[in-house]
Amino acid sequence: MNQAELIEQAKIAMDKAYVPYSKFKVGAALLTADGKVYHGCNIENAAYSMTNCAERTALFKAVSEGVRNFTVLAVVADTDRPVPPCGACRQVIAELCPKDMKVVLTNLKGDIKELTIEELLPGAFTPEDLHD
Ligand SMILES: O=c1ccn([C@H]2C[C@H](O)[C@@H](CO)O2)c(=O)[nH]1
Numbered sequence: 019m020n021q022a023e024l025i026e027q028a029k030i031a032m033d034k035a036y037v038p039y040s041k042f043k044v045g046a047a048l049l050t051a052d053g054k055v056y057h058g059c060n061i062e063n064a065a066y067s068m069t070n071c072a073e074r075t076a077l078f079k080a081v082s083e084g085v086r087n088f089t090v091l092a093v094v095a096d097t098d099r100p101v102p103p104c105g106a107c108r109q110v111i112a113e114l115c116p117k118d119m120k121v122v123l124t125n126l127k128g129d130i131k132e133l134t135i136e137e138l139l140p141g142a143f144t145p146e147d148l149h150d
């Protein structure tokens with residue numbers, strides 16, 4: 019699957035967003051080395067802080083199926099600039115994805131920004147920091 023196709027998958031995921039409070043839909047599509055795609059959307063809650071972002075929804079779905087061989091994560095929203103993942107998602111991406119994995123940020127106008135998670139969250143706290 020190429021990048022344009024993965025972005026289309028993220029848009030399909032975006033349509034599923036449950037956003038009665040913010041009305042701000044976000045979609046994510048996470049590609050694995052064997053070509054599987056995990057969709058994620060943001061899922062809000064009346065207890066606002068329980069909201070789960072699109073990026074973490076996709077990652078948690080995959081990890082809950084024992085899948086970790088991620089190669090690209092695409093994220094889309096109707097933003098002026100390519101949608102930047104929040105700090106919480108950056109931390110979770112840093113934990114679960116390879117340092118050099120491509121994160122493709124985009125918007126509905128077709129602007130695209132490609133970054134690695136190392137660039138999105140330099141010097142992240144990682145599992146290695148827990149060891150002696
Ligand atoms: O990268 C982002 C940024 C925001 N949101 C969600 C959280 C909330 O539901 C809404 C507004 O912040 O957008 C995401 O899912 N991903």
Ligand SMILES: [Zn+2]
Nearest residue numbers: 071103104107
């Ligand atoms: Zn987030």
